[in-house]
Amino acid sequence: MPDPLPPPRPARKTFQHFLALARPETPAFLTALAAVAVGTGTTVVFPFAIGKCMDAMALGNTKQLVDRSKGTADGTLPAIDTTAAHLSMNASEFIEASFGPGVIPAWAMDLIPPDAAPLSVLSAGLVGVFVVGALATFVRNTTVHVAGERIAARLRKRVFASVVHQRLAFFDRSGTGEVMNRLSNDVTQVAKTLSEDTSYFLRNFAQGAGALGMMLYTSPQLCAIMLGVIPPVAVWGVFFGKKVRDLSKQMVDELANAGSIAEERISNIRTVRALGNDELEVGRYAHQMNNVFRVAKHKSLMQGIYYGVAMGSGNLGMVTVLYFGGQYVSEGLITVGDLSTMLLYSVYAGFSISALLSYYGDLMKAAGSAERIFDLLETEKTPSRGRETPTQVIKGAMDKEGSRMKTWPQVRGPLIFEGVSFAYPTRPDFPIFQDLELEVRENETLALVGPSGSGKSSIAGLVTRMYEPNAGRILFGPERVPLESVPKEHLRKSISYVTQDAVLFSGSVRDNLFLGFPDIESSHLSVDDGLNLFPLLEKQEAFTFGHGIQGGNAWNMEERMSRVRDACRTANCLAFIEQWEDGFDTVIGERGAQLSGGQRARLALARAILRDSHVLLLDEISAALDSVSEAALHTALERVLKNRTTLLIAHRWSSIQIADRIAVLGDGKIIEIGTPQDLLSTSYNSAFRRLVEHQLKTAPTM
Ligand SMILES: Nc1ncnc2c1ncn2[C@@H]1O[C@H](COP(=O)(O)OP(=O)(O)OP(=O)(O)O)[C@@H](O)[C@H]1O
Numbered sequence: 001m002p003d004p005l006p007p008p009r010p011a012r013k014t015f016q017h018f019l020a021l022a023r024p025e026t027p028a029f030l031t032a033l034a035a036v037a038v039g040t041g042t043t044v045v046f047p048f049a050i051g052k053c054m055d056a057m058a059l060g061n062t063k064q065l066v067d068r069s070k071g072t073a074d075g076t077l078p079a080i081d082t083t084a085a086h087l088s089m090n091a092s093e094f095i096e097a098s099f100g101p102g103v104i105p106a107w108a109m110d111l112i113p114p115d116a117a118p119l120s121v122l123s124a125g126l127v128g129v130f131v132v133g134a135l136a137t138f139v140r141n142t143t144v145h146v147a148g149e150r151i152a153a154r155l156r157k158r159v160f161a162s163v164v165h166q167r168l169a170f171f172d173r174s175g176t177g178e179v180m181n182r183l184s185n186d187v188t189q190v191a192k193t194l195s196e197d198t199s200y201f202l203r204n205f206a207q208g209a210g211a212l213g214m215m216l217y218t219s220p221q222l223c224a225i226m227l228g229v230i231p232p233v234a235v236w237g238v239f240f241g242k243k244v245r246d247l248s249k250q251m252v253d254e255l256a257n258a259g260s261i262a263e264e265r266i267s268n269i270r271t272v273r274a275l276g277n278d279e280l281e282v283g284r285y286a287h288q289m290n291n292v293f294r295v296a297k298h299k300s301l302m303q304g305i306y307y308g309v310a311m312g313s314g315n316l317g318m319v320t321v322l323y324f325g326g327q328y329v330s331e332g333l334i335t336v337g338d339l340s341t342m343l344l345y346s347v348y349a350g351f352s353i354s355a356l357l358s359y360y361g362d363l364m365k366a367a368g369s370a371e372r373i374f375d376l377l378e379t380e381k382t383p384s385r386g387r388e389t390p391t392q393v394i395k396g397a398m399d400k401e402g403s404r405m406k407t408w409p410q411v412r413g414p415l416i417f418e419g420v421s422f423a424y425p426t427r428p429d430f431p432i433f434q435d436l437e438l439e440v441r442e443n444e445t446l447a448l449v450g451p452s453g454s455g456k457s458s459i460a461g462l463v464t465r466m467y468e469p470n471a472g473r474i475l476f477g478p479e480r481v482p483l484e485s486v487p488k489e490h491l492r493k494s495i496s497y498v499t500q501d502a503v504l505f506s507g508s509v510r511d512n513l514f515l516g517f518p519d520i521e522s523s524h525l526s527v528d529d530g531l532n533l534f535p536l537l538e539k540q541e542a543f544t545f546g547h548g549i550q551g552g553n554a555w556n557m558e559e560r561m562s563r564v565r566d567a568c569r570t571a572n573c574l575a576f577i578e579q580w581e582d583g584f585d586t587v588i589g590e591r592g593a594q595l596s597g598g599q600r601a602r603l604a605l606a607r608a609i610l611r612d613s614h615v616l617l618l619d620e621i622s623a624a625l626d627s628v629s630e631a632a633l634h635t636a637l638e639r640v641l642k643n644r645t646t647l648l649i650a651h652r653w654s655s656i657q658i659a660d661r662i663a664v665l666g667d668g669k670i671i672e673i674g675t676p677q678d679l680l681s682t683s684y685n686s687a688f689r690r691l692v693e694h695q696l697k698t699a700p701t702m
Helices: 011-059 062-070 091-099 106-110 118-164 168-173 176-218 220-227 230-267 269-274 278-330 336-378 456-463 488-493 509-514 533-538 557-570 574-579 597-611 627-640 676-680 687-698
Strands: 392-398 404-407 415-423 431-440 445-449 471-476 495-498 615-619 645-649 661-666 669-674
Touching: 011 118, 011 176, 011 336, 091 106, 091 118, 118 176, 118 336, 176 220, 176 230, 176 336, 220 278, 220 336, 230 269, 230 278, 230 336, 269 278, 278 336, 415 456, 431 456, 431 471, 431 645, 431 669, 445 456, 456 615, 456 645, 488 495, 495 597, 509 557, 509 597, 557 574, 557 597, 557 627, 597 627, 661 676, 661 687, 669 676, 669 687, 676 687
Parallel strands: 445 645, 445 661, 495 615, 615 645
Antiparallel strands: 392 404, 415 431, 415 471, 661 669
16 A cells, blocks of 8 residues: 655754754864855955055046045035046055055055055955965865765765664665665765855855945945845745755656666566566666656756846846946946946855855755655664663673673574464555464474465564564563564574575675674664774774673684684585685675575575574575585585574475474464374375475476
């Protein structure tokens, strides 16, 4: 049943999340803010200096300027004697005439050599100012980018941790492509907006405010005219910003669908090829890409209009200043220098306004991505170490505070299902079990058989608490401890679970086998430092593992490798590993793609043996093997299953023979249970016997 769409997240909440993400970077942002202030100061000085210098050059001497600054009784500017318009001043007089007496500090005036040319001094001064501006830009950019990368890294780690801890129902609903998309594209967009875009926003905001302030100072009337252009443009910007946001979100969803298709097809390329569906899949992806393109085209059109208007509005402001400013000059209300200053400021202000509007567009895009990330971070996850408390004291073990160290009860047989009812969360109306009763006795191997889809693998899912029963209980051990009373992590580390597809990860054989050690605990890695486990294993002396389920084992590397070899010998895989040139360092490719099915199955078994658990769940581990590999695996299994409680999920008669008892699943219940002899006895027309007879008839070689 499709989930109802979640209600839209309030913008305030998204904003609060943004703030929370950015908070650890406060020192970097404060440094950037200081750099923005310095940088803006240096930028804003330029038009002012240019205007003043132009007037100084045009008016030619200090006297006219000083007279002019006094104004006339009627408020107009005094007439200018253009015959005196030549640069007859020395550098100090020129600077003083340009900026007014006392504006440049005395110490700076003292630095000016008496015979220096006015323009050289002005240029040198401006170069000095720009060097400071360049330094400020460097500081702002570097701090903000580093902060942005830190935010992205932190957010990615958090999103990944959140994904890993999601309930399995989450993965039943969301495709891998969608999740990967959140991890890469959405996080990048949010981090970019929080850092880079925010830095441009601050710069443009400060520059725009500075420019408008200076315009107000230079000519309040012209400034007011310029400001009249802004409100309609801003309303327009907000309208289009929202449209761009919605389309960005839609595009990301379409891209995620394309990602899912690509991920699934590429990771199962052998099946695609075996079905001869190469072209079909290429077509499917192309079709999805057309959907992406359709949305992207619409979005580009909106963005084009949006940015075009933003840019046009900036230019419109400039033209307005030129039109009205020109009239003011001819009326003698302002000088040509003032008009130049105003024009340059209106360029700055126009640029800043269009940049601010673009920022709004980016912010809206990031809000779309952020909503998806924050939804994910807030989705209900599997409860971590819960309310449970350790119940058993480890003999002689003390914790750091010197008190007795406790641990969880050892997960061992028997395994008892008591009135268990269950339906998958994605299909709540389709019960898999109803009132199921089953006991796997201590140290026995119980084979679970039944038609395909009868729920054999679902039993394993319940024992490992991938899913929780809707009713009833699962108990373990002679003390009948309920499964839910121990933390999931402890439970899973205490059970060896080998699935039918025997998944291995990219890396070396050794990397994969080491994952079997029960004492490797994530608590030694914090989400924030992201330490790599294997280098730590090599430095064993500097790293003491937790007590795990082995009661305080701390093996060094040599001991570990010796255990790995023993496990491989038992699982019948040592010989082929040692034949490889790189032995345990052989890289096996993504999902162990460079190995045969039988090799993968036996390596997965070795990994399970290393765990040394009392309870084994073996889910059709020989399903994909030929009879020779299966026989090798069975020889290995016979050694492993001794003194362990094992639930063997099996289809084929050949793989059931090693079981002590057999349970037949049907209609959500156990319909038969007994020893192979009992169930095969001719005196009893058992469902199991019919199943075996059918198999032997259809596949007599098995
Ligand atoms: N993640 C899931 N979400 C929803 N339904 C599921 C899920 N996994 C399995 N099912 C359904 O639950 C039922 C039991 O599946 P299960 O895999 O346990 O059967 P099985 O006996 O192991 O089958 P097989 O022998 O073919 O492996 C099936 O009808 C299946 O469609």
